[in-house]
Each structure stands twice: as structure tokens, then as C-alpha cells.
Amino acid sequence: MIMSTPWLTPIVADSDHAEANAVSYEALTPTELDSDKAGCYISALNYAYEHPDIRNIAVTGPYGAGKSSVLKTWCKAHNGTLRVLTVSLADFDMQRHVDESNGDSSSDEGTKNTGSVEKSIEYSILQQILYKNKKHELPCSRIDRISDVTAGQILRSASFLTGTILLSGAALFFLAPDYVTTKLSLPGAFARYLLECPFGVRVSGAVASVMGSLCLLLNQLHRIGIFDRKVSLDKVDLLKGAVTTRASSPSLLNVYIDEIVYFFDSTKYDVVIFEDLDRFNNGRIFVKLREINQIINNCLSDRKPVKFIYAVRDGIFNSAESRTKFFDFVMPVIPVMDNQNAYEHFVKKFKEEEINNNLSECISRIATFIPNMRVMHNITNEFRLYQNLVNSRENLAKLLAMIAYKNLCAEDYHGIDSKKGVLYHFIQSYLDHEIQNELLHSANNELEDMAQSLVAITNEKLANRENLREELLMPYLSKNYSGALVFYTEGRQISLDDLIQDEDEFLMLLDKENIQVVTPYNRQNFLMINQRDTEKLKQQYEKRCHLIETKSVDNITRVKNNISSLESLRTEILSGTVADIAEKMTNEGFVAWIKKKEDTGVLTIQSEHEQIDFIFFLLSSGYLSTDYMSYRSIFIPGGLSETDNLFLKDVMSGKGPEKTFSFHLDNVNNIVERLKKLGVLQRDNAQHPAVIRWLIDNDPDTLKNNIMALLSQTGSQRVVSLLMLMQNDFTTYVRLRYLEIFMSDEHILNRLLAHLCASEERTPEQKFFVQEIAAHLLCLTEKSNIWQSVEINKRIGELIDSSPILITAVPKGYGDAFFEVLKDNTLSVSYIPGDVGDEKCSVIRKIAGAGLFKYSVSNLKNVYLCLTQDKNEERMSFSLYPFHCLESLAISELTEVLWTNIEDFILSVFIESEEIDRIPELLNSSEVSMTVVEQIIAKMDFCINNLDDIINRSECADNNASGRNIYSMLLQHDRIFPSFDNIIHLLHDTSINTSGELVQWVNEKHFEFEPSDIVINDTGIFNNFISELICSPVISEEALLKVLSNLNVVIIDVPENIPLRNAELLCSEKKLAPTVNVFTVLFNALSENVDDINRMNTLLGNLIAQRPEIITQEPEDIFYIEGDFDEELASELFRHKLIGMNIKVAALRWLRDNKPGILDKSYLLSLDILAELSPWMGDDDLRLTLLKRCLVAGDAGKDALCVVLNSFADESYHGLLPHDRFRKIPHSVDLWEVAELISNLGFIQPPKMGSGRDEHKIVITPVRYVRDVEFYD
Template identity: 25%
Template sequence: MKELNLKEKIQNLIFGHQKNGCPEGEFGYRDLTPESDTKNSEEYIRALHWAIKNKEVKNIALSGPYGSGKSSVIKTYLEKYPKTKYLSISLATFSTPTESVNGEDDKTSSLADDWTLDDVDENVIEEGILKQLFYRVDVGKIPQSRYRKIKKLSYWKMFFLLLMLTVVASVVYFEINPNVLEDFKNTVINNGAFFHLNQWSSYAVFTVTIFGVLLLITTVLKYVMSNFRIANINLGDKASISKKEEKESIFDKSLDEIVYFFESTTYDTVFIEDLDRFNQPNIFIKLRELNTVINNYDNIKRKVVFIYAIKDDMFKDEERTKFFDFIVPVIPYINATNSGEILRGLLKFEKGADGVYKSKNYDISDRYIWKISPFVQDMRVLTNICNEFLVYKRTLKTTKLKDEEMFSMITFKNLYPKEFAELQAERGIVKQAFQEKGTYVNAEKEKLEELIVPKRKILENVHNDILFGLREIKHAFLGFLSYDNGTYYPIKNLQINNGSKYSYGEILKEDFDLTKFVNINQLIIGYYESSSYYEQSHTVSNIKQKMASEGSKYLKRMNDLQFTEGPKKQELISEIQNLEEKIAKIDGYSLKELIAEFGEDFLPEGISEYGFLKFSLINGYINESYADYINYFHPNSITKDENDYLRSIRMRNRAKNFAFEIKNLQQVSDRIYDAEYRQTETLNYILTDFMLIQCSEKTNKKYYFDGFELDKGVEHYQFTKEYIERGQNVNEFVSELCKYYRHMWKNIAQDVSLLDETKYKYLSLILNNATMNQIVIMDEVDCSNCIKNFIVEDEKSLACLNGVSADVLIEVISRQAIVFRKINNVGADAKVLNYIYQNDMYELNNSMVSSVINFYHSDLADGLKNAHYTTILNADINVLNKRIWDDFEDYINHFVLEIDENNSEEISAVEDIIERLANTNIELVIAVLDKEKVNWDNLDECCENNVEKEKKKEIWNYLLENSRISSKWKNFESYYNEFGVTTELSVWVNENCSDIVKSDKTDKIDNDCIRNIITNSEITVQTVEQIADNYKCDEEIEFDVSKLPVDKINLLIRKHYIRYTISKIEKIRSLAKDSFGVYCKEYIDDFVNDLPSISLNESEIVMLLNDTTIDRKYKPGILKKISASSMTGNLAKTIANNQFNVDKGYVEYAWKNLDNTGRHMLLVNHLQVYNIAEISRLLTDLGGEWSKLSDNKFRHKEEISIDVNGHNERLLLQLQKKGFITSYQEKNDRKKRCFEVWVKQQ
């Protein structure tokens, strides 16, 4: 089957589809009857016609949902086949079953208010069908029918009938009584003669009289018969239709009549519509039975077809195919997916140049059509909505009404007529929805207020603290810690529980973790004493008790303030302000906005049953102005809500929020008394607009704004904030407030729940809209200086007030003598800043110095972070320099020293500080040097001008101790020339010698200077070595070795600073005997050559022989300085343990002076001096396991143990080399490890 041609249908709608040959009315209305649609119904007509002509088909179903176009198919079919003999039965207008077919009310079947079509009794339906059946034909076609129905009486037909009866009766009468005719004629003539009429005139008057009498009789008869009512249709003894309790149905009782009806008429097709609306399947069964009876009756020679227009789900499953002989499915012409297209056509939508469809007559968007169209799926309903929309739009003529909202209201009226009627009576679910909105808004506001209270309390508690900032309380806390046992210790740093150290400045930072002070067991204060520039330390006594008593209170206050300062404070204030904004917004929320923000749960229970209503409320198509779309507006009247508003003023009981919409302003304003304008209940945004714009000269305006100052509560103040945030007529509003509301700024400034940016917004409005006198009054109200203090306490105040005229700000600053502690230049007016800086309208602190530098030399400003004084000097701002130098020590303490990051001052700045302060406050200079890690390349440049020598030495010593000068001979020379070799200089040389010796030497670094350095007891050996390596002296430097430590002497010998002579040998032997061996070894060649001239004792010989660094070739000559016969045990051990060429005589004497261990080592190192026979003897003397090897008369194998030191293997190796044994090898088994040795047969 072809799909419906929606596109063509829409085109027909747009271009003026004709219906029944008649176009739409000139006013755009459309009737609700079915439409003929030949093209789209072509296949339906073909199928239906085939079924009707099919002899076997007698019950046909047109199946489709409501509104699918079944009636249109029928109408189209009848138009195409106009000769069809048909009956049309439609129960669509069948409303209530309260009247029987007899015309009597049925008192027993009256229905309740919730009556539905499902409640209709079958008999009532059958009565309805019979009525439409029998009333379809003229009574003349069914003369034998026992139905009696009222027939329209024709006046003239009745008249002519009476006339004919009169004529016939007269003729008959006169024929029977001819004499009477003659008498009648004479009577007429005589009567006419009485009136002077001739014969023919008398006849004419008589005739007219007769006609008049007949007309009178006709009139009376018509009146009597028209008012005569038959109580029931009498069907004879067996067919009286009434509503008495009978077992038989109406169809059963009237079966003869029905058959007679079809027998007497030519109808062969019966269309039955809307029967399915009653949900009575039995009625279809009876109709089918009736159809069967009619078609089986022999006297009816034609086929009678019943065609039922029903919904698809009227029968279940196979019941449909069993009941009907043929089913024609009808595809819905309109449904949820295409109703938008139909609606476009009805509302005359056209496609614009931009490709968007727009209605050419109405302000209704294409998007809106597609939103609402799914809710309307019936063509008749859709058409009726458009018709009623036109009626309402043309009746409620006002440009304020929106077409989409009106269309939504009409759609609601058609979908839910009962609820619409309730709405007109200010009742029902729509009214309830808006009442629930108010209830929900109040509940949400209460919840938000409950959230605000504790947050505001926190801010108020902190605001009331005596010390207003975290930094100030930290200062007080550190002062508390620094005072111990009656002594004040100026804190430099604190060490907690032997952990990390924290400087004073670090603790003052906002992000410092205060929990570090919890559970303190030990606290050490680092501080400086005035008498020393070295850091001192002090352990605070009873710290646990101090913290438990007073310290915990400081911590609590700091924790509270930490929570409310900086980002956390802003976060808390933002939360409060956001909550207050939510409260203000909720007051002004429409129902649509409220649902979007909080969801739809607050809507009345059961709202979901009204799908379109819920959709319209959510999208705002039905909103608070719904009354405008269903009622007329009468001038000079006020609405019910406006009357409630006035009543709340009189009763001093707020009933409406600030955003309540007053539509009839003049009427409402005229009804408020002057004194009532001061009341908080009067406060209203729209009324305020009215006062500002249209009531400039009226006294009620004064009363209205006077109420803001008189109100000691918060209502007027809260209204002030919310009105300003609303953003309409703000300047006019603030200007008017400034005349009366003296406490306005004080209330704003003390409102801890406002963000600073919001306060600045309000202050800018005040400064821009108030006179200077009004500003002064506000500032000095209650002697509070609230404007002055607010501006001073915030560094960004001028930037935040950049919307205020510079001249106004300068006048306020000058008139109120404002001295700034902080200024953020960014965004501030340059004219205002220059006035402040040139007139010293600021405190001298780090923040202000930074602002001044930023303003005049922004390129230098970064230097203030770590080179404050350097930046001051480079900027060279006269007014600033003068303020600093007037109290230079205070500046150094608070800027150079107190700022932890200020540790990169340039050397020129430090030299300037030294020269200004060295003679008066050397401790402060040392503190600066300790902090500023500057280094001098040329020491002479430090303290170059006007510094006393003692102060200079103290400063130079500090520089040496802290390695703050370049490691050069030149700087050594500068200090050496001024103060000689001091402890400080020695330490510096020791630490930096490697760099010093690499630098260029000056002329004054000579042998004497080097000797003074080397001989200084505080100069280390390492330093001496580096000097010796880099300083080559042409002439020998004489040293008093008796005063030098051994390591220095040894070093000087190795570096040939102490040169070789025989006389020096004796000198060193006597004065530095511990260095004698080093001296001999260093000059060994010369020493050996001079051995004949040198006497050596045994200990010296032993020392030289044991020195492994002396070549073996020199050792025989040294050994010969003592005779073999003078051999001692010590010398024997030295010979046994050292391997060098030794005469056999020395070995023999050594053997005698050694024990077996010594002899074993002697054989290891000196076996080569003996022959085979002597070796055999020596092995026998050595004893032990070695004696087994002494027998060399035959070849045999012996075992020698393996020792830890490997001496046994070394001796075996020497024996093998000597040929005493042939071989040896290591033996490993589970029992023992040893060497297997084969003794060679000699």
C-alpha cells in the first residue's frame, strides 16, 4: 500500500486546500468534519470497493487508530462512487445515556461525574443505532413500521389539506341537500346587501372569510400538534422500546423492524463509525448477527455490507480475522512524527531565504512546532486548536501576549478541558503548580539561610579579634616565645624538637604550617647579640607548659585567622555571597527557571499524568502570566496578587518577595499611603523603578527612600544589595540613597559576607553618584572613618576604584588625610598615584616602596625582591631616597635584613651601606654582610672611604672567615700589609690556597713572606705543599727545623725547600731526627756517595734497610756501615725480612740470632748463599716437617703443610730453584690439604 503523500497534503494546507468545493473561510478557520482526499486514499478506495463488490464479503473493517483518517476514507469513497446506496451511523456525538429512544429521561441510568464511554450500557448503544437507522428515511418509505416519530408539519400543506377537505365535504353535502345550496346563496347575498355589496362582491367576501377561517384553524392545529409529545415508540404488543428491565436486547426486540427497514429500502452499504469508543465487543457480535439475518432473508434480493471504522486493538489476535470478512488497514494521516508538518501547514509556515521555516502570520518558531507536535496526534484536535488560537488571539488584542505561550494555553485547553475550566476558576493543577512553586521557593531560601548563618558567624568572630591579621598575631606569638625567664631573645630562627630551623620571616608567611608548634618538646631560639655578629642559641625553658597555657591560645587564634585570610577567606565569603545570590535569584525565578535549577520534584503529585502540561511548565510556555491568556484586562483595576501585596503592607506581614511583578504600577502606587512607603513590606524592584523614573517630584518618593536610613533591621539593606545586583536604574537608585541613607556604606563595609570586589562595586557607585559632603558624612558616620579605613586596608583599593573620577579620589584622599599602607598600581589611575607618592601619603614599608618603584621605574621593580637597596639606588627617586636615609638603620633592619629573599644586593650597594653605618653600628653592617653574600674581587675596595681601622679589620676578618673575597695573592697582600698574618688570614689561606697559588704573584710575595706563611703554625701542610709546588725560590730559604712539625719538614725536604748538605744531615739528625730517613731517601745518591763520611748507628741502618722506597742496590752499602759480628736480633730480623744482596757472613750471623720463624724467612729471602749440603744441614736445624726433606741420599716423597701466609710455598720454590727438590704440588683430599714434595737424590 502506498504511503500517505504528506508533502502534497502540506502543500494543500499551505496554498489553501478546498474542502467540499469551498475554500477555507476568509478568517482562516477550518471545520472539524472529515476531509476528502482522493489521491492519498486511492489504494484504500480500491480495496474497499473490491470488498464491497465481492459477493462473499459482508462485514468489512476500516482499521486504524483514532485520527488516522478512516472517516476521510469513507467520505472519499462516497464522493468517488456517489451512486452508492449507503447508510452512515456515527456515534461520535453520543454523549450521555440519559434519554431513551422513546424520548423519556431514564432516571436509573444517570452517571457520576467521572462517567466515561466505557460505562455506557449496550442497550443504550443499540438505541442510538436504531435512532440513526430509522430517522435516516422518510416515514413514507416504511409505512408499515410501528415506529412513531415526530414529523415536521408543513403549514401550507396542512392548510391545503383542510381546504380540500372543506371543498369535498361541501360538494358532498350540497349534492345530498340541494335545497341548502340555494338557501346558502341567498344568505350570502342578503348579508352582502346589508353592507351594500352586490352579488359577486358578497361571494368574494364570503370566499375570503372562508379562507381566513381555514388559516386560523390551520394555525391552531399546527400549534397543538407541535406541542404534543409521544412518550414512547409503540411497536405493538411485541415491540415497545423503553428502558424497563428486559432480558431481550433492543436489537432482538426490533429485529422485525430492522429487517423490514432493509426490505423496504434500497440501502446496500452501512458505514458504522466510532462504535469502538465504547469498548463493547458484544455490540459488534450483534451487528454481525444482524448482518447475517439481513443477508439471509429471502425477500431482500441484494447483499447488504456493514463497514466498521474501528481501532486496531479492538479485537485480539485472530478474533479480527474471524469476525471480519475483509480488513482495510488505514495508515494514520497524523501521528507523533508528522503532526509537526501538519501544524506547519495550518499555521501557514513558509521556508525563508535562510532555509528556516517561519510562520508568515504568527510569531511561532519552527523549533516550537517540533516540540509540541508529539503531544497532538489527532487531526480534529489539531484543527480545533488552530481555530481556538485564532479566536483567542483576535479577542485578547495586546502586543504583550506571546503567540507561542497563547498556543500552548489553547493546546492545554483542548487536551485537558476540565483542568482548563478549573484554571479559569483559579483552581486546579496549574494553579496548584504555581502555589507549590512559592512554597518550594520559601523552603529553599530557608535552607540557604541556614547554610549562611554559621559561615557568617565565623567571619564575625574573626572580625572582632583585637589583632586583625594573621601576621600580627604571629608577631605576638613569636614575642611570647622570645621572652624566657625575664630575658628577651631577639629571634633570628627557631629550631623545633631538634628538627629543621625556621627563620622569623618564614614563620610569618601565610602558608607556614602552624601544626609544627603542636606537641613541642624542645624549642631552641637562634639570635644575635649586640656584642657579636655570631649567631647564639637559647633553649626555651618549660616550653611544654608555656604552650599548654598561653601558646595554645595563640595557635587557636592563628588557626581561625588562617582559615579566614587570603584564599580561604575569599572562598568563605564567596560561598556566602553565592548563597545570597541564590536566594535573590530564587525570589525572581520563574517556574521554568526553578525547575531548571532544582528539578521538578516539587510540582504537584500527579502532574506526570498531564504530559503536555508538564512539558509546557518545564519549558515556560505556560508561566506566571497565564491569566493574561485566559482573561480580559480591565483598566484601572489591579490583580488579585497585587491586592494581596497591598494587604500585606497594611498588615505589616510580608506576603511577596522583592521581585514580585506589579503590572498596574500607577494603580498600586496610588493605593499606598505616604507613611507606608517606609515599611519593609513595600520594598519592590518594579515599584522602585517606578519611583525613580516617574515619581521625581512626589513626596512618596522621599518617604520611600527615607525608610532605608530609618530601618534598623536588615530588610532595606538586603534590598539595596539585591536591587543593585539586579542591574537596572542603579545610578539613579544609589544617587537617591546617598541623600537619605547615611549608614549605607558602613553597613556594606561591615558586611563580612560580601566579597571585596562587590564592596568596591558599591563604593564606586557611591563615589560616582554622591556629593563630596555626602561622602564625608558617610565616612564619618558614628566616627567610624569607614570609607577611609576600607581604602587604606586593601592594596588594590585604587585599582578597584578605577571607575571613579581621579579628581574625586584625590579630593577624598586629601580631605580625609588618607595614608596608604599598600597600593597595587595595576589598574589604578596614574594621576592619583603620582599625587600620593609625591606628597608622601603612604607609610614607608616594603609594599609601598615596591609600588613607588613600580610606578616610576617598573623595569627595576623585580630587583626589590632580592636586591632592595640596590634597586633604590638605581631608581634614584629623590623623595624616596630622602625618606630612607633619614632613618637608615630602621630601613636596613626592616628591608634589607627582614626580607628573607633580599640576599642579592650588588657590591656597590653593600659598600654604600658599610660606609654609612660601619663607624656607628658595626653589628648592623656585619648582619648585612652575613645576609648579602657579596664577594670582593679587590679587598682594597671594601671600606675604602671613611672607615676606622679597627672597624675595617673587623669587617675584613668577617670577609676572610666567610670567604667573601677572591682568592688572590693581591687580596692576601692587601690584608698582610695592613694586619700581617693573623689567624683569620691563615684560615683563609688554608681554605683557598689552591686558588691563591694560581693567581698572579705581586712583587711583595718574596722569600720572607713565603717563610712567614710556612712557618706559621696555623698554616697546614697541604697549604705549604701547594705553595711549594707553585712558588719556586731561586735562593734557599733557611728554616728553623726545630720549630717546624715533622710533616712540614718532610714536605719541605721532598719539595727541596730544604736542600742536601752533609752538615744538614747532622742538623736534621739532631733537630728533626724523625725526618732523617726522609732526608736520606730524598737525596739517596748523594747520601750513598757520602756514606764513608757519614756515621750511622744500628737504628738508622735498620730504618734505611726497612724503607721499601729505597732501591735494593743501595742497601748492601748501608748494611756494611755495621760489622757482621755486631749483629743484633733487630738487625737479623731486618735482614731476614728484606730481600737484597747480603754477604753470607751477615746471613750466618743472622741465623744465629733468629728463632725458627725468623730462620724460615731468612731461607726464603737468602737461600741462594748456601750449597746443597749446607741446605740439608739447615733444614735439619730448622726441624719440624722440614727436617724430613734433609735426607737427600735417595729420591723420596714428603708432605709439607700449606700455611696461611704462603711462606712454605715460597721456600719450596727456592728449594726447587736450588735443585734440592725436583717438584712439589698441592694435594687436596677430604682429610687434609698439603704439598707433596719430591726430594731429589744427590
């Protein structure tokens, strides 16, 4: 019983033409061309036709160029006025391969075959010409035809036969009338009548009857060709196409030339068109046809000549001369379709709604292989038919490729049914992994070599050749004995050091046959090295030198990259599609594979090279794959449901997993078997959750291979997406069983983790899924030791670090297993969730108790919150008192984690807290760096009352002042309580910059200091205190006075760099010891600044004034500095109010007595001071010297001058300044000099010597009164 198939129902149309249009079919016959396209051709053919001398016309062009269409259009253009006869011959391609297979036959047999083919061609031409018209149109033709016999024909034949019989009987009757009458029982009257006639009349009647009978008989015999003497036929069977002639028979065209001439004479044909004659490559046929044309036209001279038109390819003759000599006119036809425009022609065969990117590309690529328009039309027709029938008609690109393959490689296509052909064996070899194994062979060898090379490079510990030579020579001569022993060969001694340093010497030594290790002096032999050992050494040296040279980071990375590339290539080959494998084979490899199959007898190739190229193109492009049978068959439900079949079709057509995974599969077992047969079980879109569940239970090894293929992809985001789609509906149990497959192989697990850890952009769903996978993997305890692999441990660590919800993602009931895996493999979670249920809290407690978590503030906080009751209250207290909160949990591992990461904890939490009481502990802790200490000091509000509680630490190892230290930071940020005890403590710390940091702090805080005695017991500290603080140039006066007010000591050693201002304050506060040493140091320290000389002298005078007796005790040190008399300082001392008169007078006497002339040159005392000191001087010489210096200096005060003059013991000086009238005083040199000096000042007139008896006296005349007034004014 034949089942009705809905899509086999033909489309109903009004006519055949309408039906063809409905399904877009196209005829393969020549078509009429548009007038604008065919105009040039028609004009050329008209010219050739009208020209009387042109009788053999060639219409040339390649196969499929449209020659027949041009001729058809030309014939139609004559509107039936032109009688055309078309002779078309088919090619013998079907027999060609048979002929080629018999290529070993003899040349005689080949000649016979050629002749047989030629006669077949001639007979075909003769048959098509002579059978063009009906029998009655060629009544004289000797070739009989089967035709319907009409009543007229029967009547005519009967009449001829009856007449022949009657005439024969009449002749007999004329000769023997009695005999005939008796035999025929005729009336005797007829016989008597004839007997009565003369015998001559009777003979004449008989002869006439015989002649009439013979005429009728000969006429019929002539019609059947019984009298044709040009051919002797044993047998002519025109129906079966069998012609049997004698061996010596000539050409059929020559034999039947009269028939041909008679045919054209009777039918009046104008043109004969010969098509496809060139396909036989037999030039003699053309020669015979040209002869026949000549004969016909010679016989038909009374009418227009018959034109022979040959539609042939361009290369029918080898030379242009032969072609132009044979043909009278040659008209080329430009091909309608070629490689340049094939796509444009082909794409028009498809509807716009059918064409998408995939089909458009397929059309474009296949079009280049289509030889001509007829083949294109046929491909389109078959495509339309198959599109409505076959199973996988949705994938138009693959269907079109199959139809193109069917047309262009017909023999290979039909060989599929008998399990033959290139395509069948290639797909079968692919399914059997035969091709993949061949491709893998070289890759595996190279991978093995690379792996061995990497191991060798890694194991090579030496870094240079010198060390290598030393190591190789070590078994023969150790360096410990290199001074006592040497190598000896051919009269030369070579030391070990020379061989190590000089490679040429080393290689030269290894080339020697006999090598000895001897003492350098007496050449006592200790060891002999034979040639076999030296050869081994040389080989080992060369091999390891290569390893040393290649042992670089870049080279090792390159080798690893090559190994990775080869592994990826290996995986790609194992999981590659047919297209991938074909592409990797390349066309040359494909041809070589076919050749190999031919050599082994598996394949018998009859395809041309172009067909092989086309098959390779279809395979490498993915148009032909393991599902090719579904494009040439009709699906019948049975072992697979409709849904299952749709799933398989979508898998084969390359639909995405999102589409294929949406199907509900009914017969998973049959689907898996079908996927295996198709070789697509490893495809991504075939990994349906139902398929995976079936493989978990029934075929875990296959599932493992599928997983390897899945993980071999380079795009991690795609791998994660696929895994997420596969496991969306998995229960926890199924997911864990699925992940056990990953855990069963270290390589697979490593690849999975690599994809999970990839840094590609992922959606939130993918990120959550990755963390779920990580959590489930860590719940598998059966093979948990796999995590101890270095690379896997590194990758799972990275994955854990990037999984904030890892603990939350642990499946219910697997918390203990999760913890055990972490504990056994020392894995630490990176994120502790804060708001979890009781089960997760239990896991967190175990993790915290084992210290299996990585530090972060949020982790510490969440551990605390999970392990306490009132979370809201504790959340606030944690931020205020973090140390207290964590210590309250009493978890030692937690405290250890805290102190291991104390710095980050301080910066993140503690620094914002209120736990000020913990600051000294943290400042003193060596776990806290100076950077963090600085942050604590800068950002937290606290004050250190007693610096004894703080250990000053510095960044510098030697704890000097060159680096930051805690005290400096405390001072800088004002974290030290202002007290003199803290100052003293700071002074004891050498890392403190007293003159800078401490002084600045004292300047800022001096008003807060409470009175307290400054007690410094250490001399060095005290000296530092004096030099850096007290004598600091930047300390303010108020601060310095504050410090000095609490300093109950007198400074006896003054720093040499003491500023003048500080010295003045010290002196004013009586903190400087009035000693010569202090005096000298101050002078040396302050005398360099010329601008402050006066202030310095004042300071020194004040210092001496505190103990004036040192002037008389050490006058040399006071008045002389490095042998030079200091006039200004001396003047300051003599002016000082606090220095007694006696001290001053004693100092003057010392200067006069010990430094003669100093008083004469120096102006030390003003006249007023001299007036004060003069009464204390008992020596007029001293007074006189000092007075002169004052008068010379212009220091004039009349009252003071009077006091000084009156203090002289010599009363003559008393009269030097008269008030109202002149005076005469005894002359002396000193008096005269003083009088002149006084007169210079304008107090008296210039002195004059008296006259007469007063000629030895000096006359002193006072100035007039007016002068006195002016003077006083």
C-alpha cells in the same frame, strides 16, 4: 465605544480557502489522502463492498489515526456512484465529570442513567438517519419534519380537505335534500330532482359520498401515523431532542425499525458509516445496529445489501473472537502520527523563519504530548490566531506552550479566570514563596546540622582517643596521683594508665554501676562515681570519639563543601525561577503538592494524570511562568508606557541585561510593582539601573534580597559583568549608596568579594571596574569595622593585591575616608601609582607615612617620585643611588618597609646601582641572606681594601667551612685587595679553606702583592699558614716564592703532608730549620713515594748541609730509620759537597765502630770520593774496607785508585798498581784480595805467588800497553 485594534483586522483574501492559506489555518475535518498512501485501504474497502456476504465492516485504529480520512478518500474514489450515509456521534466528556462527582448514587440510579444514555445514542442515530433526506423524499414517513410549504402542497392539502367536506355534504344532500336546500338557500330544483329519483339511488349516492370522504380522511390520518400501534408516545419533540415514552417502551431503534427500513428502501443508500460509537463503551448499540442491518437487507432482497461500516478503535471488543464474530471484515488503519514522527508533523506547521533553537526544542518536546492530528491542527490554528493578538507574541515558544496547555488541559486553563486550577495555584504559591519555603525546610535543617557539626569538630581539641580518656577521667583521678590511687570496681583494681591505654578496659569500667577511687594497698575510699555519672561519661565519650574520627583535613573540607553546597542550594531556591523550583520539586513532588492541596480543599482536581504531567513539563521547562497571563491578554497602555511594557516583556522572555538595560523606563514605580507581581524582580535582567535607584530610595530591603540573589550565582565573570552594567551610569553618590547595601551584611559582602577575587578571565573593562568597586568599598567609613572579619579581611587583601589602580580609582573627595578605612583596619595597598594629581599625592604621603603599603620596588620608587619635585632628574638618581633617595625622604616607616624587604630591594635595584660605599654595611647586615650577599659580590664591581671592615658570615650555624661564607665569595669573585694583611686576616678565619680558596687566590694575585713582612703571632694560625698555604700542593712556585720572600721565619715544625716541591723550595730559601726533627718529619713525609727517593735524599742532604755537625751529633737518627740503615741517604750525604771531609770521615768511623759490617755490605762512597777522603783517614783498616767495597762494586778509576792505594800507610798497597813492570809485594790476605779485585777490573794481571825465595810474595804484573790504551779509551 469599541476601539479599533489594528491587529484584530481580518486578513482580506479572495476566498475562504485563500484566507486559510494566508494565515496557515487548517480544518479539523477529515482530509483526502494521496492516492499512493490510500491505495491499499481503498482496495481493501472495495473488496469488502463488492463481497455480497460482507455487510458489517470495521475500520479500526486508535483515535486520530485517520480512519475518517481513509473513508472519505474511499468514497471520493467512487466519483459519486456510491451513496453513503454517515452517522457521527459526539462524546459526552462535558458531562463525564458531573457523573463521576455523583459516584455515591445508588446502583439503580446508575442503571437508569445508563439506559438514558443508551436511548440518547439510539435517538441520535435515528435522528441522523431519518433526517438525512428531505420530507418530500419520504412522503410516507411518520416522523414529521419542519419544512417550507410550497403552493402545490397547500393546494393539494386544500383539495383533499375540500373534497372531504364536499363528499360529506353530498352524502347529507342525498339523504335530506330539502333540509340542505333550505339551510343553504339552494334552488328548490335540486331538491325536487333528487326527490324524484328512486330512494335506492339516493342511498347509493350517499354511501358513495361517505366512502369517498372517509377515504380522503383515512389517507391523511395514515400519513400522520395515527394508526401506528407499535409505539405510544406521550411527547415527541424532535427539535429539542426530547423523547418522552411510557416506562415500558422498548428500544427506539426497534420501535422505528419500519421507518428505518422504509428510509433505506426509499433512499437507495449503499453504505452507512458509523463514527465515534466506540467512545461510549456501549456494546449493545453495536448489537442492535447489526440486527438492523440484517433486517434492512432481508427486507431489501431485490437489491444489493446495505453495508454498515464502523470506524472504531482497535480495542472495542475484549477478545479477537468477539471482534471477528461481530464484524464481517476488519481493516486496520495505521496511525499517520505517533510519538516517533510527531515532531516531523508538528514542525511542518511552522514557517522556517519562525523556527529557532528555542522554538524547535519546544515543538519537539510538546509534540510528544499531542494525542492525535486533530489536536495538533487545532493547536496550530489557535497559535496563529493568538500570535496576531496577544501581548507577548514575540516569544513563540512560550506562546505555543500556552496554546498547547489550553488545548490539552482545557479545564485547568479556563479555571485560571476563576482563580482555580493547578497552574494558577502553583504560580500563586511560587509568588507567595510557599513552595520555596517547603523546599527550604529540609535544606535549612541539614544546613543547621552541618554547621553544628563543623563547630563541634572545630572545637574538639584532642587528636586521639587516649587523650580523650585521660581528659574525661581527669576530674576523678589526675595523673599526678595515678601512682597513689586507682579505680576499684567488683574486686578489681585498674590503674589510670591502663584505662588510658586500653579502650576495652575503659568501656568495661563505665558499664559498672559502682566505681570507687581508692588507694591500691588498703583500699581507702577517696571518691565514689555513681551510675548517672558513668552514663554521662559514656555518652560524652562516644560523641567525642566520633568528632575525633571525623576531625581530619579532608573531612572538615568535605563538611565545608557540603555547607557551601547547601548555602548555594538555598540561594538558588530563593532566587530560582518557576522552572528551577519545579525542577527541584521533581514530578513526584509536584504530584504530592497537588495531593496536599486537594486534602486541604484548596484544589479540586479534575485533571487526568497525563494532564498533570504535561503541566509539570511546561513549568519545569520554563514554558509556563509567572508571565503566563501576558500570553492570553492584549496590552492596553495605561500605568505602563509602551517602552515599559517592552521592558517587562524582554525581562519575562529572558533577554539579556544588555538588551533590557537599554530601555528608558517611564514609570519605574509601576514597573517595580509589576515585577514583584510576576515574581521576577530578582532576575538579572530586571536589575535595571533605574529600578535599582528607585529601590535604594524606597525599598532597600528588597534591593538587598535582589543583591543576594545576584551574588548567589556561581559564575563570577557574569556577576561582575552584571554589576558593571548596572552601575555604568551611576554617579559616585549613587554608587556609594548602592554599595552600602553590600556593606550592611557580612554574608553579602563576603560573597561580593569572592566574586571580585575570582581568578576567571576578565576583559580590561571588567578588571578596571573591579578595582573601582574595591576603591569605592574602602571609602565607606560608616561600617568599616566589617573589614575586621577574618574571611572578609583575607578577601579584601587579595583584592587589593590584584588592584594596581586602586588609589587612582578612589573617587574625588574621598581620599581621607579611604585612608582612614585602611588605617583603622590595618589594610595595605599593593600598588602605588607614579603619575597622579595633588590629591592622590596627599593620599600616598599618608599611606607611606603610616606604612600602609606593601613592598615593591615600583612602590618605593613611585612614593619617592610622588614626594619629590623634579621627577625626571630624581628617576635617574633613584636607580643610581636608591638608598640615598629613600633616606632623603626621612620617613621612618618607609625605611622600615625597605629593611623588611631589603633582600628584594638589593636584587631589584641596589645591585644595579653605584652605591658601592653601602656594600660593607649590607654585607655585615644580618637582614641580608647569604644568597643575596653572593649576588652582590658576583654582580657588583667593587674591592674590599681591608677585610677588617667585613664580618664574615656563613650559612652554617657553627660558622664552619662546610657552608658558604662572605670571605669565600669575595675570594671567588676577586673582590679582595691583594695584600699580605688580608692574607693574614683570612688565615685567622676558620671558615676559609686556606688550602683551596686562599691558595688559589694567592696563585692568581701573587704578582700584585706588595712587599710586606708576614707577621703571625698566633701559633695555631701560623701552623695553619704553614700546613695549608705554604705546604699546599697546588700553590704555584712563583706564589710560594713570593710568600716566602716576605716570611722572615724558619720553620721548625714541618707538616707531615708537605709536598716534596714545597720542601725543596723551603729548603732552598732556608726556611727549614736544619734539625733532626725537621729531617725526620721530611723523611717520613716524603719517603713513601719511591719515585722521588732520589729527590728526597737530595733535599735531606741539602738540609743537613746547612748544619753538617748534626751528622756527628745524631748519627743514629740520620743514618738509621726505624733501625734500618739508609744506604742511599748515606751515599747522598757522603757525596754532598757542602759537608766537610772531617764530618764525613767521622761519620764513616762511627759507622765502622758502632755498626760493624755495615761498611762491608754497603756501597757508600765512590772511588773518587774515597780518593778525596782517603788522605783524611788515619786508619788503613777504614781505607781498606771502603776500597774493597768500591772494587767489588766495579767502581774503577785508575787515577783515583792510585790515590787511594798511595794513601795507605802500608806501602805494600802502593805496589798493587805498577806502571811498566811487575812487582813483588809481601803476601797478606788483604793484599791478595785487593789484588784480585784490581785484576778483575783489568788494571793488572791476576796475582800470582812467587817462587823460590819469593814464594811468600805476591807477583803483581801490569797489563800490556794495549790493554792500558783500551782501558783509557
